[in-house]
């Protein structure tokens with residue numbers, strides 16, 4: 001048996017008629033930039049999440065960059081974000097002339113509010129919570145900390161489409177959020193795409209203009225912006241897929257629950273937990289084990305694809321090596337060599353989940 005980590009070909013085969021027809025409409029209209037599908041997606045995603053403004057853009061990195069941009073944070077100020085995340089969270093700070101500062105993570109991989117608070121100083125302007133692997137960060141304590149210290153609080157929701165925190169959709173829990181629709185995400189386009197969610201009309205307008213060369217009218221530019229627009233083709237694909245998001249999140253939750261049931265007796269691994277206050281999107285199902293590399297190799301030989309997210313935490317990356325001075329003792333660094341992402345997604349059936357689980361148990365019984 002072969003178990004794929006991600007199966008976008010299967011997803012396409014199930015949605016082929018809808019996607020092909022949506023793509024054909026874009027070609028028939030020949031409105032490749034700012035076509036009506038883009039507006040439709042912005043409206044639908046804003047409604048889906050329960051926020052007043054969705055501003056589409058070229059990718060998730062730009063979404064986070066624009067989100068920080070429109071908040072006009074003081075140049076050179078510090079932005080606290082978790083040490084274990086994709087580099088884009090930190091790049092958004094750097095490209096705005098801000099300094100990323102890394103907080104440690106909790107057992108559940110999201111930013112530790114205590115660690116974040118300990119890093120606050122008079123030069124701190126914001127905190128970015130990342131709903132890593134689709135698990136919502138604990139926003140309530142973060143909100144209290146942000147309010148107490150008069151900081152902005154943002155969400156990097158690039159991995160958490162459809163997830164809920166205390167009954168509310170992620171992306172609506174702070175001063176604004178950035179989403180990625182990179183193809184492998186829970187809601188993925190057929191290329192790069194992203195969006196900013198905001199509840200502030202003025203900032204939303206600024207974000208919209210910034211993504212489109214700072215223009216308010218054709219060839220009339222209020223300020224210098226960037227070119228980061230969602231292609232109409234991507235919006236057309238996303239409009240089809242958005243209708244399936246809830247059922248996909250449900251399917252991912254079923255797989256996660258099965259893994260937890262199947263693997264709970266294996267003492268050599270630490271499993272992610274199901275939290276009563278959240279509905280996770282389960283973009284990734286990440287286990288921890290000291291035998292990560294051997295287990296990955298064993299599973300590969302059994303036909304099971306896995307991933308590592310991420311091989312290095314951000315302070316371990318050459319790009320941020322100077323941060324090691326205060327991050328050396330972090331859980332994020334101690335655990336980065338133990339992380340293994342198992343296949344998860346709506347493409348998996350129960351038989352495959354059992355197969356993966358059996359092979360993991362077999363590996364530890366054989367004591368390789």
Ligand SMILES: Cc1ncc(COP(=O)(O)O)c(C=O)c1O
Pocket residue numbers: 059060061062085086088089130156158159179180181182192193194
């Ligand atoms: C946590 C996180 N933030 C930001 C991004 C950036 O998104 P994109 O790849 O669309 O620029 C990603 C996606 O890879 C991500 O996983």
